[in-house]
Amino acid sequence: MSVSDRTLLVLLLLLCPAALWLPGLTVMYYPEQVFLLQRLPWVTLAAALLLSQVYQQGRLSFLVILSSLMYGLIQLRLQSSLSVPQTELEFWLMGLLGPAIALGLVALPDQGPFHRKGWLAWALLLGSLALLAGLTQATELSLALHEWMRPRAFLFWQMSPAPLLLVLWQLMFACAAWLLYLYRGHSGDMAAMLICASLMLVALGFARPLIAASVFAALGIVLFVLVLQHGHQIAFLDDLTGIPGRRALNLALQRLGRRYTLAMTDIDHFKSFNDTYGHDVGDEVLKLVAARLSRVRGGAQVYRYGGEEFTIVFAGKQPKQCKAYLEAIRQDIAEYPFSVRAHGRDEDSERGRRKRGKGGGESVQITLSFGVACRSSAAPVPERVIKAADTALYAAKKAGRNCIRMARAS
Incomplete structure (x- = not known):
């Protein structure tokens, strides 16, 4: 798990208790702030939606819209007691459809709300709303579901009216979204997991006053941070290798103290390697070397x-301290087995399949x-240190490559 992922999860763990405790504290000590708390989710979700448009994150935009629709449904339709069968049916349907819609949105192409290909996501959202509206008009279904759900509720009914099956359903989708995020690493998958977790919190604590307002306000904050984190990755991480890029290096060099060592390294004979095996294989080599x-x-x-060249920064260290670490990584890469098809991809698909087999x-x-x-005194600024490296x-190239050479001391 990356540092950014851990930061986001820590933020989520801090916001969850706040979302559960804030309603009671507000009602007890600050009743005049109830109005503001009820409007806070609109502010946080709107901020997340605006930022997702700035960074052109289509999936995140639709997931924020989904969160806004669910909060709007709670505010407009679910303010009466769940003992009313109609209200209860809408509550169950929102809890059942919400996670499924979230997973459906992350499965669709990453297109924004205003893109011409974003109609699939709109169709999923509006179709689900139409289904919800149609089902809630079925009086017999409301009564039947009411009779079937009520005996399957949690034993602590006064604290949580949610049936165990509903919470398990939401938990299943939350786990599926988390596994999908671990496999793909898309921010939309993380957002879908957060939405499922928020629905679980709302379901478990729906008997608490203002629970939906505090949970969705917290969800908006976390989604905003998620979009911001994605923007940081776009700006500072190299798209191919996933490690920090040139812009991140320039910022890091400005924060270095008076003692540091830089190592410049590149892949030997990379151009001829690209010419022989193709740029796709070359990209795989770059990702391997970066890792x-x-x-x-x-x-x-x-x-x-840039290109096949990398920079390694040792803050607070002298070259003699760093040489052993660089020698170990040089040897590790030189001994790492890397296999490619000797003659590239066969143009005939059948022959290529037989070769691969x-x-x-x-x-x-x-x-x-x-x-x-x-x-040093001869290289007092990072630009001069990079030039010396x-x-x-x-000199290492002239010495036969696959070796380390130290800059001449001043």
């Missing part, structure tokens, strides 16, 4: 400088050259 470099010890941070992978060695420099990298 292996990220394991370097010594508190280092790795950045993609037989294996035919060619084992190649990936090596890196390193140039290392530190801040580049000069040392060129």
Whole structure:
């Protein structure tokens, strides 16, 4: 789990107790603020929706719209007692349809609400609303569901009127969204999980006053942070390798102290490798190298400088302290087995399938050259340190590649 994921989950864990305790505290000590609390979800969800449009996050936009529709349904239709069969039916249907719609939205293409291809998501949302409206008009269904659900409610009825089956249904979809996020890493999958979890909290505590307002206000805040986190990834993470890019490096260099060491490294013979095996294989090599470099010890941070070149920053360390860490990672990458098809993809699909079935992978060695420099009187600013490390990298290339060379001390 990445640092950003852990940060988001910690925020969620902090907001959940606040969402559960805030209604009671507001009603008891600040009754005049009830009006503001009821409107707070509209503010937080609107902010999340606006930011998702700025970063062109279509799935997140539709998920925020779904959250707004559910909160609007609660405010407009579910303010009476659940002992009324009609209200109870709408409550159960919202709890059942909400998680399914959220998972359906993340399964659709990532198109925004105003994109011409976003009609599928609109059709899912509006079709679900039409289904909900149609089912709630069926009086016999309301009575039948009321008689069937009531004996299956939790034993602590006064605290939670939610049937166990409903909560298990929501939990199942929340787990499915979480597994999907672990597999794909899409922010929309995380948002779907958060919506399912919010519906669970509302279902479990629906007997509490203002529970929906506080939970959906917290949901809006977390969705806003999720969109903001995605924007940070767009700005500072390299799209191909997933590690910090050049912009993140420039910011990090501004925050370094008076003692630091930089290592510039690139992949040996990468151009000829690309020409031989193709750019798709070259991209796989870049992702592999980035992943292996990220394991370097010594508190280092790795950045993609550009092309096949990477920068490794050791804050507060001298070159002699860093050489052992760089040597270990150089050897690790040189010994890592990497296999490619020797002659690329066969244009004939049937012949290509037969070749893949037989294996035919060619084992190649990936090596890196390193140039290392530190801040000194000759290189007092990061730009000069990078230039010195580049000069040392060129010396490593001339020395035969797959080695480390230190910049000449001033």
